[in-house]
Amino acid sequence: MPISVRGLIHTYDPDTPFARQVLFGVDLEVGDGEIVGIAGPSRSGKSTLAQYLGGLLRPRQPGMVVIDGIDTGAPDADIAAVRTRVGMVFQFPEDQLFERTVELDVGYAPRLMKMNPADVEARVREALETVGMPFEEFRGRPVHALSGGQKRRVAVAGVLAKGCRTLVLDEPTAGLDPLGREEMLELVASLHRQGLTIVMISNQLEELARMVERLVVLAEGRVAADGPVRRVVSDAALLASTGLRPPGTVAAMQAFAAAGLPVRTDCLTVDEVCDEVARAAGGVRRA
């Protein structure tokens, strides 16, 4: 289900003394089954762009957003269909939970779609199992008695229960402890393995570098870079100009290179760093 964004502009509070333009002509294509990261410093327009990808904001001329063949800017666009196909997970999604139990909350979207109770239950079961929460164990739990990380996974399940094939996640790890962060990243990776198209937004290149294949850098409302993650995160000049910090692995390799060791700098994991340094240092074998 491809997404195509052309010349997207956005201004908050137009026609008021507080008018503030955040997007200045963004172009972006996301193909089926891709996992794409969108990085950028605060106020670069990431979250706004995300809301367009989820069909929650609708573009005005001359900007255009086409999701699965539906032009969301058209007045007669079937926007409900778009929102069913693209799932949008907001920052701190646990804030949107409101039902008494896990089962009721996750089943909210399927119930709105007027599915029969048996189908709703099947959907809820599937969604909960997908996010790693056994259905029988969690179905009756009161939502507000869960831990922060669990609530967040319930919220993701609530979005998945719509049956969407594309997921847009806005800062999915914000505010989680290291363990919760790892679990969330593992969840996103497993959703991608199951064939979902993923767009993940973050201001942490560190985690995006490990997760995505393609990275888009947004700066001041424009696309500053769009390409294979290795190339983008090792482009020191680009990152410096946008105020993003390279992942630790890349920073380490840049330090080695600056010290005169002939290494490539686009290493994304600690293993890659070790291998590359060993190779460059000439036949030092790793223990």
Place this chain on the structure above:
Amino acid sequence: MLDDIILGQYVPGDSFLHRLDPRTKMILSALLAVLVFVVHTWTGYALYFAFTAALAAVGRIPPRYLARGMRPMVFFGVITFLFQLVFVREGRAVLDLWILTVTDRGVVEGFFMCFRLLLVVLVVLLFTLTTSAVELAEAVDRLLRPLRRVGVNSYDVGLVLSGAIRFVPTLLEQADKVKKAQMARGVVFEQGNLIERGRKVTAILVPLLLNVVRRADELGMAMEARCYQGGVGRTSRMQLRTGARDWVAAAVSVAWGVMLVWAGL
């Protein structure tokens, strides 16, 4: 709809209105609000409206922005109008529908009540749009200070009042976020009958209320951590000064009010 609520916004500027002593602005706004209930002719309301429009121009508030802020009030205006239609019995009947009788007096009163409501809101908006939260708190504190002798903590009242108004935009932002999150889950708020819509609103209200309570709790804790104790023995960085321009504003407003009353408008 939520975007249209502009109560609690402050339009920074250095116009005549912005530079008035907030106490002057507050007292004059209150007087203007009372005056709107004294006016009782079409000419009177037209003049009153012209005066508030002039104030908006003096305060450099863009008319379109102000008009947008008034939009949510139109609904209440219409309700007020209908109430007067139904309940005013005096005058000549112009419409007879079973037990409902609409009189000419009722129609006129309906318009007048509707104007009054809209004009009062307009005056309040002009005050809050040109007064920062700090000024507002300081003005309330200073105006209520005489009540300290009877045990009213004027500092607290000022803080609570300015806090309440200034948190409106924050609250609206939160509401918008939750609303969008529920839309992402497939809720279409514009669809369904009254009961279905009511049920959908709980999807916004419950998370919003939880957030607000938590936020209030955190704010209280943060204030305590900074040893807040209600302004006892505290001086203010902001020194309010009443100057020539305050006397000009007061003279113009009072003269204009007296004229309206005296002319019997």
